[in-house]
Structures are given as C-alpha cells and as structure tokens.
Amino acid sequence: MIRYAMTCDKNHSFESWFASAAAFDKLQGAGMVQCSICGSVSVTKSLMTPALQAQARPPEAPLSTPGTRAEQALAEMQDRGGIGICRPVLCGRGAGDPRGRRA
Ligand SMILES: [Zn+2]
Numbered sequence: 001m002i003r004y005a006m007t008c009d010k011n012h013s014f015e016s017w018f019a020s021a022a023a024f025d026k027l028q029g030a031g032m033v034q035c036s037i038c039g040s041v042s043v044t045k046s047l048m049t050p051a052l053q054a055q056a057r058p059p060e061a062p063l064s065t066p067g068t069r070a071e072q073a074l075a076e077m078q079d080r081g082g083i084g085i086c087r088p089v090l091c092g093r094g095a096g097d098p099r100g101r102r103a
Helices: 021-029 064-079 088-093
Strands: 002-008 013-018 043-048
C-alpha cells in the first residue's frame, strides 16, 4: 500500500491509499480518483506525505554492531581452520619462519 497526498482542481487537499503507484495511475486514468471533499476527478498527486518519510531508517543506525559480529564469526571460522589462513601464533613457530632460520 502507498499513500498519496493529493490536491483537486478546487485546491482541496486530501490523502488516499492505493495498492501501488501503478494502481494509482490506472485509477486516475480511468477517472476513478475523486476528491474526497467535492468529488472532482481532476486531482493531482502531491509529494509523499511526511508520515511515509518518517518511516525511513534513521541515519544513526548501529552499523558497527553487525559488522563487528560478522568479523568475529569470520575470525572464529579462521580459528577452526575453515578458511585456510594460518594463525599468527602457529606461523611464528613454524619451520617457515625466516627469523628462526639462519643459514
Ligand atoms: Zn475538491
């Protein structure tokens, strides 16, 4: 459902719900969108009502929390060897450590 604020040719403002933007266009094209005050079918669609915009996500959404949890999950997978990245502790003691080998 979508809510439109509309204005008729007599400058009445009203709101109405439609199934979709396409449904509104279809109804208006068929002359089935009427002013709720005077019944005029000469209505124009105004901007979206503020009530709809208020439902938008606030910009201060806690994006860091899910990201941190995803990183933790990834780190756990790496710890179990699931991704094939060696752990720093093992690498430091490994035979391939250049610091531990002097030719
Ligand atoms: Zn009207």
